[in-house]
Amino acid sequence: MADKLRIALIAHDARKRDMADWAHAHEARLARCELVATGNTGLQLMTRCPSLKVERLLSGPLGGDQQIGARIVEGKVDALVFFIDPLSAHPHDVDVKALVRVAVLSNILFALNRTTADTVLLSLIPEAER
Numbered sequence: 001m002a003d004k005l006r007i008a009l010i011a012h013d014a015r016k017r018d019m020a021d022w023a024h025a026h027e028a029r030l031a032r033c034e035l036v037a038t039g040n041t042g043l044q045l046m047t048r049c050p051s052l053k054v055e056r057l058l059s060g061p062l063g064g065d066q067q068i069g070a071r072i073v074e075g076k077v078d079a080l081v082f083f084i085d086p087l088s089a090h091p092h093d094v095d096v097k098a099l100v101r102v103a104v105l106s107n108i109l110f111a112l113n114r115t116t117a118d119t120v121l122l123s124l125i126p127e128a129e130r
């Protein structure tokens, strides 16, 4: 693992508020990580948590999920937090499926819900910076 925990953050539209709430609750810890996100998720995160530096890639449906997948297979992501909307169909479902596949294949930390994301972050960064 790199010096800083490298986290990729993605949320489907119906879960973006949950993601922003989660990030806000952990802002001090996340500020100590290297963050990358798909386009709209990243924008939402930076709006809600101005102290966070987030590298924004393309929007998910325009290839952002594939960009994150590429980074995972290149060994550049330690953890993926992906708040999926299980109740809607997505035009780029094949990209989502491919991303889940490489995340599992690469054996990175992979949180699909808030409880797991909390546990990953709190166990790896127990102390928030004062």
Ligand SMILES: O=C(CO)COP(=O)(O)O
Pocket (backbone or CB within 6 Å): 010, 011, 012, 013, 037, 038, 039, 040, 041, 042, 058, 059, 060, 061, 064, 065, 096
């Ligand atoms: O569609 C997404 C994940 O599949 C997320 O993309 P955005 O963050 O650009 O909305």
